[in-house]
Amino acid sequence: MSTNDEGFKIAVEEARKSLREGGIPIGACLVSADGKIIGQGHNARIQRNSAILHGEMSALESAGRLPASAYRGATMYTTLSPCDMCSGACILYKVARVVLGENNTFLGGEDYLRQRGIEVINLNHPECKDMMTDFIAKHPDDWFEDIGEC
């Protein structure tokens, strides 16, 4: 798993797209065991007034209804360490691994994912860190609302 993976590139492009829309720059992409892109999306709190459309949730939603077998061996690429909600969603659907861009600006449910048998790989990607660092500095209220913090 590397920053050259198609799934990761799409996740980063989704984060950039959200930023261009005035939203929180977090993107995700769900890739099946055989390498097919089955879902992609970005955080839509600001764009769609949503409390649940984090990047990973948007990617799962864009994939539509799928049987459990479709998630078997799948990889969730995301530009940021997944929060408790998104970690729980990955556990529900039993994806095989979560590949994340960074966990410096936010550390989510990585330990719990590992406890539940999901591989977690951190790519330490500079652009992911820069987009979030800059967004948090400029829009702290939007960011803390997104992670349920005061």
Place this chain on the structure above:
Amino acid sequence: MSTNDEGFKIAVEEARKSLREGGIPIGACLVSADGKIIGQGHNARIQRNSAILHGEMSALESAGRLPASAYRGATMYTTLSPCDMCSGACILYKVARVVLGENNTFLGGEDYLRQRGIEVINLNHPECKDMMTDFIAKHPDDWFEDIGEC
């Protein structure tokens, strides 16, 4: 907390509504610390072709964007034990308690909710059990898809 709570009555009514629509009969209602109904909804997998709109997620989404303080002391009423995704969402937003209708037909993330400091109360409600038992018998494929099982 009892089956006479307004929040629980609304959750059950949402489950009935989903059933009438041909959907999975699970409903939820989010009630603030001061007793105000701030969100309600039902499972919409079938109705909206959704992988993420479980009952609790629909209730959170219907509440819209809220500051972290709005969830402080809040209760999530749900007709069924919350899955890992919905448990994670309750943890993200730090609701104070989850009041559930039953956990006979499905046991979700109750232990993890407790570990993360959220009170969990099971009302053992006969109608909630009956609705789910009947639905699972009639539509096993829809149900197992909803919980990511084969």
